[in-house]
Amino acid sequence: MITGLQHLHSFLPYILLTALLVASIRFLAKAKNAPFTATDKRVALITLILTHIQLLVGLALYFVGPRGFVYTSVEGFMKDSVMRLYAVEHILVMLIAVTLITIGYSRAKRAANDQKKFRSLGIFYGLGLILALSRIPWDAWLA
Template identity: 50%
Template sequence: MYTGLQHLHSYLAYLVLLGLLVSILTAIGGWMQNRPFADKDRKRALLGLIPTHLQWIIGLILYFISPLGAANASGAAMKDANSRLYILEHPLTMIIAVVLITIGYSRAKRLKLGKARFQSIFVFYGIGLILILSRLPWRAWFAVS
């Protein structure tokens, strides 16, 4: 089960990145063209939101069953950069990113003007994407077996 969840978490990350990019590019286009926020724009924003939430849930489960997660938390592990990434930095940064993306979507639903709705998605999803990219375990992604 652990290995399956670990692979799912790794491959779902590509879908998260793709969904966020589609959402951000749609928001930039709508914002710059000053067009009304349509139902298709809401659905494209969901392409960034839904995979991100699914990824967070899988990551949360992994955090508690993985030997790299909560089970590894100790003072000695905090001195090792790789252990600290898995125990603290990656999970905390991802929680902040998910919260920001959720705020961006929720805020866009409440706003009335199309330009403001696109701007909300662009800013919050963009910051969330930057945070996600800053704390991905790149070494694990590009490890040579």
């Protein structure tokens, strides 16, 4: 069960990070005066769903997996950069990233015109991507 969750949380970022990159560039590029189409809506929604699946699996892993909350009971875990990354930095920054992406989607849904929809999605998805890239455990992921 845990191994399955680890594989999912490790594989999904290839699709999710690509989706965030493609989506934010697409939305920013269209923000000038293009119409918001059914495809734009689908791109925004699929990216949001991938983000939320990553969040759900990450939350489960954090509490039942071998790298996460368990580290907080290790003496001096805050002084160890790897343990601090898994116990504190990854979850904290990813929660902010997921929140920004969700806010971008939500604001776009209620936005008064297409330009505001594109801007909300482009900016918030882009910020979410940058934050996510900043706290990925790269050594473990690409090893």
